Amino acid sequence: xxxxxxxxxxxxxxxxxxxxxxxxxxxxxxxxxxxxxxxxxxxxxxxxxxxxxxxxxxxxxxxxxxxxxxxxxxxxxxxxxxxxxxxxxxxxxxxxxxxxxxxxxxxxxxxxxxxxxxxxxxxxxxxxxxxxxxxxxxxxxxxxxxxxxxxxxxxxxxxxx
Numbered sequence: 001x002x003x004x005x006x007x008x009x010x011x012x013x014x015x016x017x018x019x020x021x022x023x024x025x026x027x028x029x030x031x032x033x034x035x036x037x038x039x040x041x042x043x044x045x046x047x048x049x050x051x052x053x054x055x056x057x058x059x060x061x062x063x064x065x066x067x068x069x070x071x072x073x074x075x076x077x078x079x080x081x082x083x084x085x086x087x088x089x090x091x092x093x094x095x096x097x098x099x100x101x102x103x104x105x106x107x108x109x110x111x112x113x114x115x116x117x118x119x120x121x122x123x124x125x126x127x128x129x130x131x132x133x134x135x136x137x138x139x140x141x142x143x144x145x146x147x148x149x150x151x152x153x154x155x156x157x158x159x160x161x
Contacts, residue, residue: 034048035083039073
């Protein structure tokens with residue numbers, strides 16, 4: 001309640017002062033990619049950038065959603081290589097729907113995602129396992145090229161199972 005009153009007061013004061021408020025577009029983040037839902041163009045689109053603000057090279061930019069006139073994209077979620085976009089009509093009664101866009105080519109990972117072998121340890125810093133990005137350390141077994149699990153970490157938590 002307090003937050004909404006503050007927002008209304010701030011918006012009113014900006015209007016009175018003649019200052020325009022700028023609202024951010026709807027966004028989703030997956031890996032090192034930022035998906036920006038842009039409904040300012042007819043048919044709506046998804047613009048993809050990495051955390052450095054560069055356009056994703058493997059991804060068509062922008063991804064056109066080709067929505068019919070009177071329908072606009074409202075929210076975006078990215079999961080398992082799919083962008084799930086909700087849409088709404090501008091008519092009364094308002095109708096909502098959902099569309100899917102394949103964005104697997106747009107997913108970029110962290111810049112330093114290389115496996116390395118050093119001192120008998122094989123470290124894999126960016127392993128996708130059960131939908132989560134984890135780091136894994138494998139120890140070399142004797143002088144062979146066989147490795148066995150030693151530990152994993154996920155979001156700063158360590159698992160030595």
